[in-house]
Amino acid sequence: MLHIYCPYCEEYREEEEFRPKGEAHIARPAEPEATSDEAWGDYLFFRKNPRGLHHEQWYHAAGCRKFFNATRDTVSYQILETYKAGQQPTVTAAARAAQAAGKGVAK
Amino acid sequence: MSDLSIFDVNPAAGAKSESPLAMTRVTVATVASPAKAGVVVREHAFQGHLILRGRATDDQFRAGVEQALGVPLPLKMGPLSRDEARGVSIQWMSPDEWLVIVPAGREFATENRLREVLSGHYAVMNVSGGQTVLELSGPAVRDVLMKSTPYDVHPRNFPVGKAVSSVFAKSSAIIRRVAEDRWELVIRRSFADYLYRWVLDASEEFGVYVAS
Numbered sequence: 001m002l003h004i005y006c007p008y009c010e011e012y013r014e015e016e017e018f019r020p021k022g023e024a025h026i027a028r029p030a031e032p033e034a035t036s037d038e039a040w041g042d043y044l045f046f047r048k049n050p051r052g053l054h055h056e057q058w059y060h061a062a063g064c065r066k067f068f069n070a071t072r073d074t075v076s077y078q079i080l081e082t083y084k085a086g087q088q089p090t091v092t093a094a095a096r097a098a099q100a101a102g103k104g105v106a107k
Numbered sequence: 108m109s110d111l112s113i114f115d116v117n118p119a120a121g122a123k124s125e126s127p128l129a130m131t132r133v134t135v136a137t138v139a140s141p142a143k144a145g146v147v148v149r150e151h152a153f154q155g156h157l158i159l160r161g162r163a164t165d166d167q168f169r170a171g172v173e174q175a176l177g178v179p180l181p182l183k184m185g186p187l188s189r190d191e192a193r194g195v196s197i198q199w200m201s202p203d204e205w206l207v208i209v210p211a212g213r214e215f216a217t218e219n220r221l222r223e224v225l226s227g228h229y230a231v232m233n234v235s236g237g238q239t240v241l242e243l244s245g246p247a248v249r250d251v252l253m254k255s256t257p258y259d260v261h262p263r264n265f266p267v268g269k270a271v272s273s274v275f276a277k278s279s280a281i282i283r284r285v286a287e288d289r290w291e292l293v294i295r296r297s298f299a300d301y302l303y304r305w306v307l308d309a310s311e312e313f314g315v316y317v318a319s
């Protein structure tokens with residue numbers, strides 16, 4: 001069982017209380033009428049399936065019933081952070097690369 | 108006061124109210140007196156349940172709720188705002204949602220009072236018919252809760268006065284600890300029969316007494 005920190009309840013809760021809701025930060029095309037079928041199809045159906053860091057939505061179904069975001073490692077299942085809807089992740093591939101580069105310089 | 112038309116869902120005369128447990132038969136072996144029981148189960152039917160929505164960051168909203176209900180609006184998950192003597196409580200349900208419970212028959216007056224003092228972006232919904240309250244008391248209540256919910260009910264995580272919403276017996280329930288050995292479950296009408304019988308079954312081994 002995962003222990004997931006709900007950023008609204010401000011408490012770790014059992015995985016059983018939550019539902020995963022897929023990839024986060026998907027922007028709806030601002031003008032659907034002016035969007036090509038291909039772009040609209042990508043928006044509706046195409047999702048990332050990364051090996052490693054993934055930013056995804058979770059839903060606190062049995063608790064506060066709010067959607068929030070989590071950064072999860074799809075290899076280890078480790079949840080590295082959770083953050084409220086509308087916020088941006090701090091653990092990202094770019095942040096990790098910058099950190100690794102910084103370490104390289106320090107040596 | 109808004110110009111929304113609202114009405115009392117409980118007409119004073121001629122309508123019969125029935126608890127969601129009205130048809131439920133007790134099929135477990137019960138003990139003869141509450142003194143012998145590990146768990147005493149009692150339904151508090153027909154209380155007024157209101158769902159209140161609004162902005163916690165709105166000073167006027169917070170002040171209005173406190174003025175109308177006489178207890179402060181809880182601003183985070185956990186601590187229940189409760190006046191036991193008046194039977195009024197407010198529970199944080201989510202960042203913009205609260206459950207208000209008032210004594211039976213007080214829900215319409217409470218709703219009107221809230222609408223008098225509140226303005227702007229808010230909502231009040233009477234959900235009294237949709238849920239009921241089970242009170243569990245006695246020395247074995249925590250054992251029964253441990254069999255029923257993944258939520259940590261140990262005193263270090265669940266002090267008196269805390270209220271949470273969680274998974275309960277594969278369904279869901281609001282779990283409130285109102286005194287050292289006294290807890291409340293707020294359960295949905297559609298699951299009430301199942302959850303009540305679950306609680307009785309889970310309590311049977313500790314000795315269960317059904318109080319009326």
Ligand SMILES: [Zn+2]
Nearest residue numbers: 006009060064
């Ligand atoms: Zn939550």
